[in-house]
Amino acid sequence: MFGIGMPELLVILVVALVVLGPKRLPELARTLGKAMAEFRRSTTEIMDELQTAQLDDARAKRRAPTQAPESTVAATSTEQQPQTPRTGGA
Numbered sequence: 001m002f003g004i005g006m007p008e009l010l011v012i013l014v015v016a017l018v019v020l021g022p023k024r025l026p027e028l029a030r031t032l033g034k035a036m037a038e039f040r041r042s043t044t045e046i047m048d049e050l051q052t053a054q055l056d057d058a059r060a061k062r063r064a065p066t067q068a069p070e071s072t073v074a075a076t077s078t079e080q081q082p083q084t085p086r087t088g089g090a
Contacts, residue, residue, distance in 0.1 A: 004012075017025055 016028075020028060
């Protein structure tokens, strides 16, 4: 957890208790906990949206080569073979 051991954590808590006082410390801890929960929730939502977008892009790329554009299909089906002129020979 951020490289903070138990002695360092105790020093931080004692300093916070002295600076903020016993009345405001629980209020601050509750507010901080709610903020961290909201941050995690938002981060999870963003990650889900990014993963969904990546999956949609991957699916679209896999489907794209199998479907020929209509203009290509129309051009190949209406092409005519060049006709050679017939000469009126024997």
